[in-house]
Amino acid sequence: MALLRTSDGTQIYYEVHGDQSNPPVVILNGIMMSVPSWAGFVPHFSRHFRLILMDFRDQGRSERKDSQYHISIHVDDLTDLIDALEISSANVVGLSYGGQVAEMLAIKRPERVNSLVLANTPARISPYLAELGEAWKEAAELKDGERFFKLAIPFIYSDFFYNRNLQWLKERQKMFKSTLNGEWFEGFIRLISSNPDFNVLEELDKIQCPTLLLGADRDIITPIEEMKAIHERVRNSEFLVIKDAGHGAFLEKPGEFMTAIIGFVLKNC
């Protein structure tokens, strides 16, 4: 639990868990997440990893900014963080938006990435994803956690998960209601506005490190076909699919999610 002041003076919140001698693993959040989203994973991951969690600017306990930025700014923040932690080469796990940041890091700073896991991650903002972004912005403008949950979350979790975990989802809806405030929504809108032009498809061949694609068969945000396009362009990448899960696979099927990540990182360390 610490704060880093980045080169441009922004405060970034991060946590480090696990033994210093374990392989360093940085996990990058999806757009609606923050460090506490990983609470259930910390005990497992920290047994095997030196686990580094961080909030992007405009997420969680990191600083909120008034002005718009491009998603690539997080690559600089992340580089500052791994510099500060004296990690020469990290194992980077990115989820969705965090996966986009991970892709950019692996392309621009290949020497800093030992291995890469892209979970439910796109290589481009397709027209569909851009429209989904518009829908989410529209929902965020209401600045009401409950209505935001109702409007945005059915895109994220699969019907399969809704049909089996309705009570949990209702609890979560209440939590959104009580915790998401105006600041949160403004940060969220900046985050979502940071990447409409994101497209690294043609640069993926620069990724040389061992790479795992981790998809989910009911994910409509980053569907299997989009992830397969990454798999075909990243040399020797692996591709595992979690069954009966949506874009929120890490929460819908945490066991499978951890199995794949622990196995892939340890195999490559």
Place this chain on the structure above:
Amino acid sequence: MALLRTSDGTQIYYEVHGDQSNPPVVILNGIMMSVPSWAGFVPHFSRHFRLILMDFRDQGRSERKDSQYHISIHVDDLTDLIDALEISSANVVGLSYGGQVAEMLAIKRPERVNSLVLANTPARISPYLAELGEAWKEAAELKDGERFFKLAIPFIYSDFFYNRNLQWLKERQKMFKSTLNGEWFEGFIRLISSNPDFNVLEELDKIQCPTLLLGADRDIITPIEEMKAIHERVRNSEFLVIKDAGHGAFLEKPGEFMTAIIGFVLKNC
């Protein structure tokens, strides 16, 4: 283009196309649709069918009601219509919400259904579908066609369709903006509120007529698995799947949609 006054005095709009000697086919709209949604299909269907299109109460040019009703009320309206048209036994094609009405008719009045096509149709409102209904109600409460389009439509058409037809979708968004008014939204909310308890799974074995399930592989509203549950319960039913299409398959892939319906109805007449 005519109006029927039903037994309970409600005005129902309907159209009849094609030769009187052709087999009678009634098409039942999805929840956001109305008779003009079928404009592109009329020339094709009316070559083979005596085609009957209708708006449910609270849709299109049918009467709007002040008070809430149950989805089963449409079964009575529909029966009144086929009585008035002196059709002893119709071929009924239902799409989504219209498919639910078609299921109820085939269960309650089997003698009036010669064959049945259930396109992108559920047999129950699953918890996921109920939450989607809540999302759509929330979006409708904004009473703004453009925002409604942005929030609700990405559930309906597949990413595949968005990625190839963005311009058409943007035109449509404008049309929603200019045509959906307060009355429309109120009707829509009543329609969506008419079926949270809908579940005919255990009555499907009463359907004896030839039945075609027509699904789409990227439909997240009535996914293949839910339609397979219908297929397994309706004796000798057929099941065809449209590739690379979502819940709006009839519009995403009109060719496949017509092929399946024309073939199935003519085979069974």
Place this chain on the structure above:
Amino acid sequence: MALLRTSDGTQIYYEVHGDQSNPPVVILNGIMMSVPSWAGFVPHFSRHFRLILMDFRDQGRSERKDSQYHISIHVDDLTDLIDALEISSANVVGLSYGGQVAEMLAIKRPERVNSLVLANTPARISPYLAELGEAWKEAAELKDGERFFKLAIPFIYSDFFYNRNLQWLKERQKMFKSTLNGEWFEGFIRLISSNPDFNVLEELDKIQCPTLLLGADRDIITPIEEMKAIHERVRNSEFLVIKDAGHGAFLEKPGEFMTAIIGFVLKNC
């Protein structure tokens, strides 16, 4: 039930069913089939079509040849047949090997094809298909219908079909045992040897007529992905998928098979 003598003097067996005024539909057999394989379909198809069935040379009651030929020879035989029947432009339905012949006809003689249905059909003999051909030749060399059935048929019907129709399959195995003789196996080997170099992928853009791809989700001989490659190259083609069926979909799911073909042909006549 008639014999045609083709331009090169080969006797081709064919049958014509249904009213002369119906649209002409020619159905082309898969490699192990012959005219009687369609017996169950004739009553249905002949209500709507002027149905023409034929055996390729080396199939059924057509002449068996001593020497090897190329698959394209069937295009000439087929052209002779539709000439003799004075059909200026036919609706052509090809199944697997028959679909390959149909593709070649539509490419070389587009004016003779009004519409095209390619059921479980490849556009090329992939390395996998070539090896499967080798396996089948190996099995045919045993010249024993029962052993041939055991070795070759599990590639054709899906596990789904085996698990529900074992008794029927066992009966069929007996039929293979009693009816497949040395001549049959020699003809089969020539048929399978006629197309190792078959590849029309780059010519598919010449197909201009309405085209339906009809696939099956458990078909390992002509899997969905291979048929999708055809779909993407044939302008405005339609693609329907039969659920829970293998390469033998026409027999596993005859209802769906007929629905798609009747609908597609009648829509385009």
Place this chain on the structure above:
Amino acid sequence: MALLRTSDGTQIYYEVHGDQSNPPVVILNGIMMSVPSWAGFVPHFSRHFRLILMDFRDQGRSERKDSQYHISIHVDDLTDLIDALEISSANVVGLSYGGQVAEMLAIKRPERVNSLVLANTPARISPYLAELGEAWKEAAELKDGERFFKLAIPFIYSDFFYNRNLQWLKERQKMFKSTLNGEWFEGFIRLISSNPDFNVLEELDKIQCPTLLLGADRDIITPIEEMKAIHERVRNSEFLVIKDAGHGAFLEKPGEFMTAIIGFVLKNC
């Protein structure tokens, strides 16, 4: 590299790799495999595991028996082996036939299994699998490695793998030709004859240890649907799917295979 004499006096070949202090992992072969099939995996697995490989009786360097046995006999052999190695509770990874043995061990001797990985494994011999067994017996009776390869192997590897690795497969075919002898085929026939009545579906709820199902989306021998039936019956089991691979996924996609196994075992140790 050692031999164990089991309670009934049969010689079982096994190997132990990796540090004694690592978690013990026993890998059980598929029916056509033997210890050397894992050669490429030993360096990776032995970094993390105390890796135990073994040949079932009638496989590789284990003793060949004249008389028929039931598949359950391997459970006794395996128990003898883990007793001899003084492993109180092993992590057991079974592939296909080996997975069936692993299931039986976990059901009968739950105290001896710490965690379980079932890769491309059935819970019952379906009618389809039984017929496939008949096909393979038929192919084995020819006692010719090359013809056996041609007839049996296209069921195992996916079309995807054939289309990209034909040369490797041709080399392998030669290897089959030169190494499979009469003894091998007799052993293989006994192995395949040992399990036509295998069905543990109704006993799967006895499996209490952490369990990973590892399937492949083009596997026609143990298709995803059959493995899903296991997933639904084994409490809290995980299910990961390897994309674009067949029943031979361990060889088609060794990276994904190792990632899943290393991650799952280490997470549960």
